[in-house]
Amino acid sequence: MNDPTPAGVVAPTPIRIFDTTLRDGEQSPGCSMTPQQKVVMARALAELGVDVIETGFPASSESDREAARLIARELRAPTLAVLSRCLPADIEASARALEIAANPRLHVFISTSPLHREHKLRMSKAQVLEATAACVAQARRHVDDVEFSTEDGTRTEREFLAEVIGAAIAAGATTINVPDTLGYTTPDEMRALFAFLIETVPGARGVVFSAHCHDDLGLAVANSLAAIEGGARQVECTVNGIGERAGNCAMEELVMALKVRGAWYGADTGIDTRRLVPTSQLLSRLVGMPVQRNKAVVGANAFAHESGIHQHGMLRHRGTYEIMHPEDVGWPDSKMVLGRHSGRAAFSHRLRALGYALEDAQLEQAFAGFKALCERQRVVEDRDLEALMHGDVNGEGFRLASMTVSDRGQRASAQVELSDPDGRRVAESALGDGPVDALFAALSAATDVELTLESYQVHSVGIGADARGEANLSVRCGDTAYEGTGTSRDVIEASALAWLDIANRALRARGKRNEERETREKLAALSH
Ligand SMILES: CC(=O)SCCNC(=O)CCNC(=O)[C@H](O)C(C)(C)COP(=O)(O)OP(=O)(O)OC[C@H]1O[C@@H](n2cnc3c(N)ncnc32)[C@H](O)[C@@H]1OP(=O)(O)O
Numbered sequence: 281m282n283d284p285t286p287a288g289v290v291a292p293t294p295i296r297i298f299d300t301t302l303r304d305g306e307q308s309p310g311c312s313m314t315p316q317q318k319v320v321m322a323r324a325l326a327e328l329g330v331d332v333i334e335t336g337f338p339a340s341s342e343s344d345r346e347a348a349r350l351i352a353r354e355l356r357a358p359t360l361a362v363l364s365r366c367l368p369a370d371i372e373a374s375a376r377a378l379e380i381a382a383n384p385r386l387h388v389f390i391s392t393s394p395l396h397r398e399h400k401l402r403m404s405k406a407q408v409l410e411a412t413a414a415c416v417a418q419a420r421r422h423v424d425d426v427e428f429s430t431e432d433g434t435r436t437e438r439e440f441l442a443e444v445i446g447a448a449i450a451a452g453a454t455t456i457n458v459p460d461t462l463g464y465t466t467p468d469e470m471r472a473l474f475a476f477l478i479e480t481v482p483g484a485r486g487v488v489f490s491a492h493c494h495d496d497l498g499l500a501v502a503n504s505l506a507a508i509e510g511g512a513r514q515v516e517c518t519v520n521g522i523g524e525r526a527g528n529c530a531m532e533e534l535v536m537a538l539k540v541r542g543a544w545y546g547a548d549t550g551i552d553t554r555r556l557v558p559t560s561q562l563l564s565r566l567v568g569m570p571v572q573r574n575k576a577v578v579g580a581n582a583f584a585h586e587s588g589i590h591q592h593g594m595l596r597h598r599g600t601y602e603i604m605h606p607e608d609v610g611w612p613d614s615k616m617v618l619g620r621h622s623g624r625a626a627f628s629h630r631l632r633a634l635g636y637a638l639e640d641a642q643l644e645q646a647f648a649g650f651k652a653l654c655e656r657q658r659v660v661e662d663r664d665l666e667a668l669m670h671g672d673v674n675g676e677g678f679r680l681a682s683m684t685v686s687d688r689g690q691r692a693s694a695q696v697e698l699s700d701p702d703g704r705r706v707a708e709s710a711l712g713d714g715p716v717d718a719l720f721a722a723l724s725a726a727t728d729v730e731l732t733l734e735s736y737q738v739h740s741v742g743i744g745a746d747a748r749g750e751a752n753l754s755v756r757c758g759d760t761a762y763e764g765t766g767t768s769r770d771v772i773e774a775s776a777l778a779w780l781d782i783a784n785r786a787l788r789a790r791g792k793r794n795e796e797r798e799t800r801e802k803l804a805a806l807s808h
Pocket residue numbers: 304307337339340341364365366367389390391400401431461524
């Protein structure tokens with residue numbers, strides 16, 4: 281679903297993608313990677329088609345040096361970059377780490393803004409200029425491909441910034457990167473700054489200008505696009521937008537903005553967009569940082585539709601509520617999630633897909649049951665619809681009669697009393713590594729259902745005296761994944777209700793499977 285290119289328009293300008301997931305991304309608190317993990321990620325980045333991979337900061341650790349060497353040994357096609365301060369020892373460490381790289385790039389940086397000069401570096405303008413020229417020249421003695429970055433460039437006096445960049449170009453820099461280190465700039469400023477620098481700095485037209493934007497105000501992607509409008513031909517970004525503080529420009533968002541709005545920007549990248557989601561998921565697993573569900577392009581909800589009006593539109597024409605195809609970024613398909621906001625169109629569509637052709641009156645009745653079910657659970661899945669159609673969704677299931685949890689001894693303990701589907705009382709107790717662990721163990725013993733917990737979250741809903749605790753569980757029961765929600769004034773009780781909500785659904789599914797098996801066995805017996 282790209283913008284149609286108007287007749288007579290020339291081919292899009294190629295934008296280089298400089299991926300810094302393994303350097304700036306890794307600076308995200310809690311996202312350090314081992315050299316082996318970096319190799320795995322670098323392979324995925326190469327398959328994605330990035331032009332440059334920044335593998336680390338060799339002067340900072342043996343781990344970064346080893347990662348740079350291992351990646352250089354394996355990946356011959358992309359340019360491999362490493363970062364150094366404007367210090368001779370840093371540059372030598374970087375040069376050694378890239379000795380065997382097929383396409384090495386030395387990336388050197390120095391701060392240029394008044395705040396950084398005065399308080400951080402304690403250097404005068406003249407010293408910054410001198411260090412710039414010296415470090416770029418030193419890097420050029422090792423390699424032909426040298427990138428120079430003006431840290432905090434967007435908060436630097438324009439004339440001085442131009443002077444520093446001029447010194448770097450004169451000393452041999454081939455790429456000039458102007459970072460918005462603090463994510464402070466706005467798109468208009470960014471566009472104007474790049475246009476000004478490219479227009480005024482001697483030699484600027486002979487090098488590639490690059491943007492490196494941070495997301496402190498949520499503007500990293502917008503600022504990178506504005507830099508392209510101002511003349512930048514390289515963008516530095518990270519997978520999932522990880523990076524210092526609020527992160528960097530998210531690669532998947534920038535790449536898809538250029539693809540979807542190609543006619544506006546007249547630019548595109550060489551990224552294989554179908555690999556965006558798998559690469560995002562790989563990084564998420566490697567660093568243990570889940571992608572927020574509503575994240576553009578790669579979030580689980582990016583192509584999910586729950587509200588009735590949207591689902592109705594989607595069923596008529598997917599272009600009503602999607603500007604790109606999920607398959608183009610690596611998702612199998614769009615998702616229609618049935619929940620409290622869904623209407624009859626999506627509900628009946630899903631029922632038809634499950635093989636139920638209902639008359640209008642039957643549909644109205646089933647829809648009323650569905651809406652009632654949505655008051656108790658956030659998401660209604662196919663197995664819930666099946667239960668609804670078989671009239672057993674409101675089956676009594678297990679109900680919580682009472683519970684006590686204590687965390688005083690060496691191990692926490694829990695006692696639960698439930699009423700079973702036939703109204704009989706069942707009481708069980710269990711020990712656990714904490715009150716919730718003990719509670720779930722007691723519930724499991726009472727219901728004979730084994731659930732493997734995958735995620736458990738509690739939060740408060742409402743405010744003041746009306747506030748209630750809500751527990752959300754994601755579990756596996758055998759091969760099936762379930763999500764359940766419970767709400768109560770007490771978060772531990774809310775957790776028990778969420779657990780029972782899932783257990784009752786799992787039991788209904790088990791019952792249905794047993795029924796089907798018995799029917800199959802009876803049919804098989806009859807045919808013999
Ligand atoms: C915006 C960015 O993303 S910049 C990159 C950030 N990445 C990193 O910091 C990589 C990981 N860092 C590290 O492992 C360590 O900070 C090291 C090894 C680089 C340095 O450690 P240390 O020598 O203990 O110094 P420390 O980190 O405390 O302070 C940084 C020093 O670098 C200096 N410095 C910072 N940037 C530059 C630069 N571009 N050029 C020259 N010197 C610089 C600072 O002025 C300070 O010097 P000082 O110790 O003489 O005051």
